[in-house]
Amino acid sequence: MGSVVRESARYVCSQSRHVKIVGEGISRVVAGLTEEELRKLSSPASFDADLHFVDTSSKAAEALTVQYLLVVDALNFCFWPDPELEYAQLSLGIKRALQQDPGVLHASRLAVAQGADVRALLGWKRDLPQQEERARLLREVGQGLLRHFDGAAANLVAAAGGSAMSLVELLAAHFPGFRDHAIYKGRQVFFYKRAQIFVGDVYGALQGEGLGAFHDIHELTMFADYRVPVVLRVMGILRFSAELDSKIGAGQELPPGGEEELEIRAATISAVEDLKEALSNSGRCQAAGAAVPITIQLDWFLWEVGEREREAHPPAHHTLTIYY
Template identity: 25%
Template sequence: MDFCANNVLLPSQSGKFIVTHGNLVKINKDGVQKVAEQILNAAKDGTLEEALFLSPELHPKSGDRNAVQWVFLVDTINFSFWPDEGSHYDVTWNGKTYTGYFAGCAAVNRALASGTPMFSAEWMKNVKIDEIDAIFKSDSGHSIPLLEERVKAINESGSVLVDKFGGQFYNLLGKAEKSAQTLLRLVVEHFESFRDFAEFHGQKGKLLGVGDIHKCKNVAKALN
């Protein structure tokens, strides 16, 4: 699938199109300017990186190959953690209870600590729904929301890694040649579950990003 196939706008183009054609939300330009200055200052003094990714205790602190594989695996299952009515999604890890996205991270870390080979693309490719259900089961006994969809995404991602990238996501990083836009194109091209497109005023667009890989500390080491 070509990145711009079917007249799908790039993320930056999508944002501009939505702002131009939207009529239910107004942009506070003074507020945008103020936030932009705060982000710029945080980027300059190094606090932005820590605030966005490194500070949460569940995220990897290194930039090795396992950290890259962790990010890809977690991003593969990172969608819609809203539980059904009457259900809860909470996971306790190292004495702390998490909900939503962080509950998913805690479940992954818990499984890795128990020896589950979640970094293995072969495991991802072949893992069954019962095992994924057990891994991501909440403290309250409820399954992770959209369990079947997540199993499908994990299986599909594992198959692609095995068939095209030697079982490792960092091999795809090398093909991106340090370009975030190229990496985004490659991910969307090869991994169906990441093709998260929507239509607005008759135009298909996407609001995808690849920032999580960049936020792994010293991630360049994974490409050595």
């Protein structure tokens, strides 16, 4: 799945009219990374455990952590219609709900979830954006787990046999809401943002051990969303057309599956791949005593920059979608 996402991104970039990757910007970023940043980049510890429920004290606790991550990533999309809602409210809200009621994420309860249940999971006092669609996706997860994996996301992960790519394929096969693809200029293209981020979250939360041990974790791409493109623009790695820049600045929604939206996502994927390659070729990681980071570690780093600087950064693009 990682290869098909990369191929899709390269194809879109080769045809793109609205978004360009700036090689000079990549070189500047590589040269500007500190040794501390380079060492942090290559560690599974760069996953933000404080934002999530993570318990590795036993196999049962590890399984509950995986169940939590699947629910979070089933709902991990489209926060912007509520200006006070961010990813932290999702991850921390579900963490609190789970700590208060260890059975709240049981597949049998997910399978009958309604909009009010989604709101209760997050502890949100008003309706969520796309609340009923989020409830439908929770039901899909609960029903799929019961039908195919004895109700447990841990069984889903185990069925992948230690392969990140097989786990992405299993998610897409059994849970239609994770099938993140579109048609660009007559060709089907694939992104699989939420499917890939679930695998990355399992790897990061479990520190690459136990259920989080994937022999091909390096095959995952970055997770094409709305926050990282802003960071890459500020860094001088992505350049938008004047028309697209004007639309985003004015808060105009970009239609899902439209040329502009797909070009933003594709260029983000390819730019992060280019950044990883430039880091490898520079020798800076090796000089700092660090390994070259895998793609998802670069994604975590860039996303954290975006979260930290979101008040100072220009606005992100707005697309009403279930994919990110």
